[in-house]
Amino acid sequence: MPKDYLAYLSSLNNKQQEAACSDISIPLMIVAGPGSGKTSTMVGRILMLLSEGISPSQILAMTFTTAAASEMRDRIGGVAGKAIAKDLMISTFHSFCLQLCRSHAEKLGRTAEFVLFGHGQQRRAIIEAVRLWETEKNKDHVEDIQEGPNFFKEKSKRWQKFVSQAKASGSTSEQHMESGDHIGGSILRNYDEILRSCNALDYHDLISCSVKLLTQFPEVYKECQELWKAIVIDEFQDTSSMQYSLLRILASHNRMTIVGDDDQSIFSFNGADISGFDSFRADFLNYKEIRLNKNYRSTRYIVEAASYLIRNNTKRCQSQNALTDNCSGSKIFVKECYNESAQCAFVIDKIVEITSDGSTAKCSHGNIAVLYRRQVSGKLFQSSFRERRIPFNAHGVAFYRKKVVRAIIAMLKTVSPGCDDGTYRQALKALLHLEKEEKKRVVEHIGKISMTQKCSFLSAATDIFNAKVSGTLKRNQLTQGRKTLSTLNMISKLAHREQSISAVITSVANLIPQKYLLDQRAVIDVDGGKLLNEDNDVRSVLQYLLDDVSDFLATKFTANKLENEAINGDKGCVCVLKEFLDYITERESEHFRSRRSENKDSVTLTTIHQSKGLEWDVVFIVKVNESEIPLLHEFKESMRGTESLVEEERRLFYVGMTRAKKKLFILYVTMNSNWQLLPPSRFLNEIPSHLMETQADFTVKCPERKFAVNPKENAQVNSVVQNEEESFPTNMASVKETDVDYEAPNEALKAWNGDAFLKRFNSEDRAIVS
Numbered sequence: 001m002p003k004d005y006l007a008y009l010s011s012l013n014n015k016q017q018e019a020a021c022s023d024i025s026i027p028l029m030i031v032a033g034p035g036s037g038k039t040s041t042m043v044g045r046i047l048m049l050l051s052e053g054i055s056p057s058q059i060l061a062m063t064f065t066t067a068a069a070s071e072m073r074d075r076i077g078g079v080a081g082k083a084i085a086k087d088l089m090i091s092t093f094h095s096f097c098l099q100l101c102r103s104h105a106e107k108l109g110r111t112a113e114f115v116l117f118g119h120g121q122q123r124r125a126i127i128e129a130v131r132l133w134e135t136e137k138n139k140d141h142v143e144d145i146q147e148g149p150n151f152f153k154e155k156s157k158r159w160q161k162f163v164s165q166a167k168a169s170g171s172t173s174e175q176h177m178e179s180g181d182h183i184g185g186s187i188l189r190n191y192d193e194i195l196r197s198c199n200a201l202d203y204h205d206l207i208s209c210s211v212k213l214l215t216q217f218p219e220v221y222k223e224c225q226e227l228w229k230a231i232v233i234d235e236f237q238d239t240s241s242m243q244y245s246l247l248r249i250l251a252s253h254n255r256m257t258i259v260g261d262d263d264q265s266i267f268s269f270n271g272a273d274i275s276g277f278d279s280f281r282a283d284f285l286n287y288k289e290i291r292l293n294k295n296y297r298s299t300r301y302i303v304e305a306a307s308y309l310i311r312n313n314t315k316r317c318q319s320q321n322a323l324t325d326n327c328s329g330s331k332i333f334v335k336e337c338y339n340e341s342a343q344c345a346f347v348i349d350k351i352v353e354i355t356s357d358g359s360t361a362k363c364s365h366g367n368i369a370v371l372y373r374r375q376v377s378g379k380l381f382q383s384s385f386r387e388r389r390i391p392f393n394a395h396g397v398a399f400y401r402k403k404v405v406r407a408i409i410a411m412l413k414t415v416s417p418g419c420d421d422g423t424y425r426q427a428l429k430a431l432l433h434l435e436k437e438e439k440k441r442v443v444e445h446i447g448k449i450s451m452t453q454k455c456s457f458l459s460a461a462t463d464i465f466n467a468k469v470s471g472t473l474k475r476n477q478l479t480q481g482r483k484t485l486s487t488l489n490m491i492s493k494l495a496h497r498e499q500s501i502s503a504v505i506t507s508v509a510n511l512i513p514q515k516y517l518l519d520q521r522a523v524i525d526v527d528g529g530k531l532l533n534e535d536n537d538v539r540s541v542l543q544y545l546l547d548d549v550s551d552f553l554a555t556k557f558t559a560n561k562l563e564n565e566a567i568n569g570d571k572g573c574v575c576v577l578k579e580f581l582d583y584i585t586e587r588e589s590e591h592f593r594s595r596r597s598e599n600k601d602s603v604t605l606t607t608i609h610q611s612k613g614l615e616w617d618v619v620f621i622v623k624v625n626e627s628e629i630p631l632l633h634e635f636k637e638s639m640r641g642t643e644s645l646v647e648e649e650r651r652l653f654y655v656g657m658t659r660a661k662k663k664l665f666i667l668y669v670t671m672n673s674n675w676q677l678l679p680p681s682r683f684l685n686e687i688p689s690h691l692m693e694t695q696a697d698f699t700v701k702c703p704e705r706k707f708a709v710n711p712k713e714n715a716q717v718n719s720v721v722q723n724e725e726e727s728f729p730t731n732m733a734s735v736k737e738t739d740v741d742y743e744a745p746n747e748a749l750k751a752w753n754g755d756a757f758l759k760r761f762n763s764e765d766r767a768i769v770s
């Protein structure tokens, strides 16, 4: 075994070494709590596989995020060398499946250039599927549509959730029909048909189609068996049953290692299923199980508090509570704040204090994170950090949801063969130099013509602008339309002519009218994150996109092979561009994203979901209030039992707490922006007081009452849950409703000592709140 491998393995403890070095032909399960070195052991296991003569290109390592994949590649590269790390297949489930489906697209009724539908395209296809169903139904007069013609369009989110769930569980339109669910069955059938006609697949299809390829096409199975001699999976607890089926088929040679912690399973809304551990035990009978029980990450206070919390969960398969030798550190600091502004001010003051040169335990910005349950809670932090010039990186999917970015992406996508109508609509909207209202009317007019003439949006637009169809558009609108069409044409030529995708993206971004960008400035202002750290203009957006191009090229073509080489080789610019668009669609949808190119010495602002697997010296978890964590509107949305939802939320809080290495701050607010009282989270009651240092001005009680099954009864302070983006991946089953309308607080607040709060609040500091 090479010396560097040995050195790495000997840095592991005995249990970790035993796991990394156990017989590679025996399926291995490593189960352990947070910070116990699971990922570190997985790296050791890969080194072991390499030293046993398995070639890097035959090892498939699955992670859940592209960032985790590139981090793992870097770590292995650090020990085994970049060349070996480059040849390893370290991938997310989705990229792996995307590659498999592209290689065998014709077996799935698609061409290799099929389009990957992200959240927006999926939504548009669903609206179309529902509309088709409505038309069919009206024709047959089977039932009345009581809710009016726009009912299904308005409820498209619910249908999107339905379609995603059906796909995640593998249920087909035929099965829905057979079970008597004719509406669901028809919509699923229409949706699949639309995807087929657009030469597209969505995210769930990638997994189910890969399973189909492996089970129904023996040659694909054989090819994969020959290709992958060993499989290693990190964060196994987040594997869905469909993903597990895929793994089981791939790992029939038994050289499979899974690494996970059921207490950190936080994606059940997306189909993650911890029963995968039991399935593994049942399917791989000669498996070996190793538990790691030492926490290397956090101090005693953090480890103990987290394990007290998680003990309240009844559903725990592995029940691992890792211990730590690290007795240093201080108690968890729990702070009550009047409102979100006061909370933000406290965090900023603390950060300034601990990063200043005079601080006894000086900490760099890069070692600090602020975690929240919902993306919306990060907005105030972003603007305040900007004002106070505190460097930060805001992780989130918001960037790719911005209208201006979506417009650039839509324009780029028009170059891909099989681009859908919605993409043209978006691109056209971005390019039309018309007043907002005027533009809206033109786009609606094209939509109507395409509906009545049953033709695509693009061909309707072409006919209208070239005056082949008599219409109501004014002369200047027609001229604008023709210009826009020729610009779209130019983009296509550009992509075929340019030598690099960076050049194509730069040219395309510059085609967006400055006015359009100004229109979007408000949007950018609200949740711009890093964007507003720099100039608030197209250059910032562009720079951000070009950063992603660099990340993509680094992952795809290795650091020393330039994009130009790739393009001058077998791949044309259009082809590389298409791969890049797939790549960002994937990033847009994944649970966690971070940027390689981001400023390393910046405070991280992110959701708890996205903080998974990461660690920082100092962690602030903010807005730890009832209705935030646990997030109450989940109750209304979910069909699952209330108790299991609370348990999932508890696991989420557990993940948040265990990101901290040295110091953990937990903050909650006493009122929302509507001056409604907010009780602190019930989870704070579950941490023993001797582990906490509390700075609360009032006697605080967290509600202990169990939540009733009827969500209306749970209603209390949720008017705060307003239109917002969630921390969830956009294309998954997790799409959250925005029209949550809960009733006023009553009973639940009785448990909380609001009187004491009000008394004090009325006597002092009222100004702070306003």
Ligand code: ATP
Pocket: 011, 012, 013, 016, 032, 033, 034, 035, 036, 037, 038, 039, 040, 041, 261, 264, 296, 297, 612, 613, 614, 615
């Ligand atoms: P999570 O469940 O949060 O993903 P994990 O179990 O994967 O955590 P790692 O991220 O691998 O844990 O390790 C946590 C920290 O402990 C890292 O900083 C790592 O470098 C350190 N660590 C792991 N094993 C050892 C060891 N044997 N000796 C010293 N430090 C270790």
Ligand code: MG
Pocket: 038, 039, 040, 613
């Ligand atoms: Mg890990």
